[in-house]
Amino acid sequence: MKASFDAIVIGGGPAGATAAAVLAAKGRDVVLLEREKFPRYHIGESLMPYCYFPLERIGVVDRIKNSHFPKKYSVQFVTPAGKVSQPFYFFQHLEHEASTTWQVLRSEFDAMILDKARENGAEIREQTTARELLRQDGAVTGVRCEGPDGQPYELRAPITIDATGRDALAVTRNGWKVRDPYLNKIAIWTYYRNAARDPGLDEGATTVAYVPERGWFWYIPLPDNITSVGIVAEKDYLYRDGERDLAAIFAREIKQNPWIESHLAPGEQFGRYWVTGEYSYRSQHCASDGLILAGDAFAFLDPVFSSGVFLALRSGELAADAADAALTASDFSAAQFRPYGDYLIQGIEAMRKLVYAFYDDAFSFREFIMANPTLKGDLTDCLIGNLFRDFDPLFGALKDFAQLPAPLSHGTPLEAAQVAGR
Numbered sequence: 001m002k003a004s005f006d007a008i009v010i011g012g013g014p015a016g017a018t019a020a021a022v023l024a025a026k027g028r029d030v031v032l033l034e035r036e037k038f039p040r041y042h043i044g045e046s047l048m049p050y051c052y053f054p055l056e057r058i059g060v061v062d063r064i065k066n067s068h069f070p071k072k073y074s075v076q077f078v079t080p081a082g083k084v085s086q087p088f089y090f091f092q093h094l095e096h097e098a099s100t101t102w103q104v105l106r107s108e109f110d111a112m113i114l115d116k117a118r119e120n121g122a123e124i125r126e127q128t129t130a131r132e133l134l135r136q137d138g139a140v141t142g143v144r145c146e147g148p149d150g151q152p153y154e155l156r157a158p159i160t161i162d163a164t165g166r167d168a169l170a171v172t173r174n175g176w177k178v179r180d181p182y183l184n185k186i187a188i189w190t191y192y193r194n195a196a197r198d199p200g201l202d203e204g205a206t207t208v209a210y211v212p213e214r215g216w217f218w219y220i221p222l223p224d225n226i227t228s229v230g231i232v233a234e235k236d237y238l239y240r241d242g243e244r245d246l247a248a249i250f251a252r253e254i255k256q257n258p259w260i261e262s263h264l265a266p267g268e269q270f271g272r273y274w275v276t277g278e279y280s281y282r283s284q285h286c287a288s289d290g291l292i293l294a295g296d297a298f299a300f301l302d303p304v305f306s307s308g309v310f311l312a313l314r315s316g317e318l319a320a321d322a323a324d325a326a327l328t329a330s331d332f333s334a335a336q337f338r339p340y341g342d343y344l345i346q347g348i349e350a351m352r353k354l355v356y357a358f359y360d361d362a363f364s365f366r367e368f369i370m371a372n373p374t375l376k377g378d379l380t381d382c383l384i385g386n387l388f389r390d391f392d393p394l395f396g397a398l399k400d401f402a403q404l405p406a407p408l409s410h411g412t413p414l415e416a417a418q419v420a421g422r
């Protein structure tokens with residue numbers, strides 16, 4: 001088997017597959033290592049409109065259009081009493097076909113992107129787990145991995161993109177994980193068959209339905225009349241009174257919101273209940289010599305605004321561009337990747353502020369827009385994923401309505417001078 005490449009990508013989710021597709025399209029010799037055999041299950045089913053642009057760049061929009069994924073035109077919010085807000089239609093803000101987005105089965109969506117990377121010429125090695133990053137003089141120069149037969153072997157490349165999702169290989173191995181203490185929620189979720197759908201344009205909408213103490217349900221219509229339903233809240237709230245049984249917690253919480261209760265009533269729950277904790281985090285570093293982190297392997301943000309897949313696609317694309325520039329310049333030093341990190345963090349920080357506002361007890365989007373009608377467009381840009389622009393006016397006004405976090409100081413590349421100074 002070939003052992004030397006221009007670039008190694010670890011992880012075949014949206015971040016890694018996009019990175020491999022872009023690098024291969026540029027003519028780079030790239031190998032992607034994926035632990036699972038695709039198609040594989042993954043959570044994260046609701047897209048935001050700006051996913052369109054990275055998907056368009058790698059050429060998979062038509063495949064998605066021709067799929068059975070429900071079209072998502074809007075998002076709506078439901079009060080704890082079950083009252084539904086006016087749906088927020090993306091096409092009222094964005095005059096572009098990107099305003100129609102999708103609710104996806106990640107098994108199929110992720111496979112479409114991985115197939116595209118393969119078609120572009122990337123070598124895809126499934127059932128192959130990266131175990132260690134190999135270093136020479138501090139720089140990452142390869143990966144020790146294990147193939148389907150369990151035999152370890154080494155691959156070499158001057159640049160590696162870590163897109164291992166929440167397993168976060170480099171973060172875990174280097175102790176780089178920094179949690180966001182305020183956003184320390186957990187999620188419990190499952191699936192229903194034949195639960196109710198709203199009529200017409202709202203059939204594929206994402207619904208965010210509040211429960212007490214700023215917890216919330218997602219309600220995401222998927223193909224074949226299946227609905228993904230999950231609750232996100234503080235651990236102490238969900239595990240209160242010593243209850244640990246996920247099905248019992250779920251059943252108890254459904255009763256906290258009449259809209260969720262009535263929509264699930266005609267349906268039938270199936271399969272297991274899933275749980276995940278250790279919510280939002282960001283890596284101490286987005287890169288080091290010979291290494292770039294992308295997607296959840298770099299940072300994870302509470303999923304209330306469905307930003308995860310977008311940030312994965314976009315960072316995969318940007319990481320590939322940064323890797324390609326490094327290959328052209330034959331310079332793989334961490335400093336090369338500073339613009340990548342700065343740009344990505346700018347978008348993540350904008351979304352992070354909105355997530356904080358969402359969880360602020362005193363905050364209401366409605367009241368904010370009533371008081372600041374001229375900022376509705378800026379707010380909407382944030383919510384649809386147009387994150388990489390100037391939001392100073394928006395957040396300047398928002399800070400009078402909600403407690404906004406200071407930007408995190410970490411996430412920049414680990415440059416050689418920092419390593420030497422330790």
Ligand SMILES: Cc1cc2nc3c(=O)[nH]c(=O)nc-3n(C[C@H](O)[C@H](O)[C@H](O)COP(=O)(O)OP(=O)(O)OC[C@H]3O[C@@H](n4cnc5c(N)ncnc54)[C@H](O)[C@@H]3O)c2cc1C
Nearest residue numbers: 011013014015035044046130165295296303306308309312
């Ligand atoms: C409860 C919950 C709900 C969410 N809801 C949404 C939502 O509605 N919308 C949204 O946009 N986002 C949502 N997200 C976020 C979304 O799931 C992620 O942001 C997105 O999947 C990140 O993509 P990725 O490519 O970075 O990582 P992943 O999609 O996790 O892909 C990583 C890949 O790397 C592979 N891998 C891991 N370790 C190794 C290794 N050592 N060697 C080889 N391969 C490896 C894995 O098998 C996996 O295929 C949600 C997340 C959670 C937890």
